[in-house]
Amino acid sequence: MPIYVYWGEDDFAIEKAVTTLRDRILDPLWTNFNYTLLSPDQPDAAIAALNQVMTPAFGAGGRLVWLMNTTLCQHCPENVLAELIRTLPVIPENSFLLLTSRNKPDERLKSTKLLKKLAHEFREFPLIPPWKTELLVQSVNQAAQTAGVKLTPQTAEFLAQAVGNDTRLLDNEIEKLRLYTSDTRKPLDVDTITQLVRNTTQNSLQLATAIRMGDTAKALTILADLMNAAEPGLRIIATLIGQFRTWLLVKMAIESGERNPQAIAQAVEISNPKRIYFLQQEVKSLSVQQLISCLPLLLELEVSLKQGSTEVSALQTKVIELCQVCQHGY
CATH class of the missing domain: 1.20.272.10 (Zinc Finger, Delta Prime; domain 3)
Structure with missing residues (x-):
């Protein structure tokens, strides 16, 4: 099913996942016609999103309807639940519905159970607890490897201490280090990291x-x-x-x-x-x-x-x- 549900406290990680999904689905020349973003303060946002996602995509690429900061997995009125039950199973193949929320879904709700059953991806983006140093270091090493930045175990630990569980800050610092090391293949040492990273x-x-x-x-x-x-x-x-x-x-x-x-x-x-x-x-x-x-x-x-x-x-x-x-x- 072309349904994606992203939730959790790591706002930046969710933003990156949404950007990746958007780039994969939409054709840049047809984005204005096929991309809809609905915020929770818009009246009947959920109903509007379901109506939009049933509209076939124009031109090339697919259609993406993003229901941002939705509460459908925490509270879902009966009329909206009825629309979900009617619409979700028959969404056109080239239309995609994305729901995001900071709050944990209520597993007892019928809407949550329905979305979990039908979603192509039902994914949590949690923040790493700041005291779990091993996971923070793993996160630093993974981000560095993706960016092509070489770190020693000491520099990875220092960077983990400096950024904590702030993934947006980690991304910024890794990008800074990538630009700094673009002309060298040597791993960064602690002295260099100390000068470049605001700790x-x-x-x-x-x-x-x-x-x-x-x-x-x-x-x-x-x-x-x-x-x-x-x-x-x-x-x-x-x-x-x-x-x-x-x-x-x-x-x-x-x-x-x-x-x-x-x-x-x-x-x-x-x-x-x-x-x-x-x-x-x-x-x-x-x-x-x-x-x-x-x-x-x-x-x-x-x-x-x-x-x-x-x-x-x-x-x-x-x-x-x-x-x-x-x-x-x-």
Whole structure:
């Protein structure tokens, strides 16, 4: 069936997949006639999309109807469901229906079950959790290989730390490195990468360290630097959550009596067991309860920013609270 459903939080990856699909289906000379984009704020967007996709393509190429940010897999009115049941099985062979959404489909809905049954591709585009360093490094290596950029294991790890799970930033940085290395076949070294890649994630890790040490003044200074560098608040929080989660897991492993660095590294999902020694030193002065108490504060901060709170004020307040927890605990 010529039906595609893309969903997930990785907006950039979805954009790339949509572009690939669009380029494959549409003839450039007939795009204006055969390409329709419908946003959710348009009245009866779903019904309009179904009507459009039933229209045969004009000229060369196929027809593509994109229902952007749709909620059909979260909430589907009865009249729309009836149209889906009637229309989806009989879409013309050269017409394609694309549905995209950030939200996870509700598997209980009839509309979701129908789309899963009939879709040629029903695909999730998730963001890699920022603490899954091995997956981040794999993502960097895959992007570098696709672009023809040669990286060493050290430079791949540095780049993964620098961009985190921001696939748009990764794409930009890889393109920059590709242009830089266009006249050489040698792998990039860490010194070169450091000069070319803006590593605000590393600064966010410095912020995490200042918070862990309870140094409020230093933490607020680093936070101000990140804000001045236009670093998104949600990305700062993602790095902090990842770091505090790692510290908590390491501390819990120590408290349970585990001493094998390889076993701890596996539990914490860290590829390099040599890092465990340094992590153990970092959490010496903190209790498990202090680290546990930090995570709800970070999650509260994430929720408040997603709900539209003033970024600078919310970050400053929570950074102070986190420093106090690390100083004294609850």
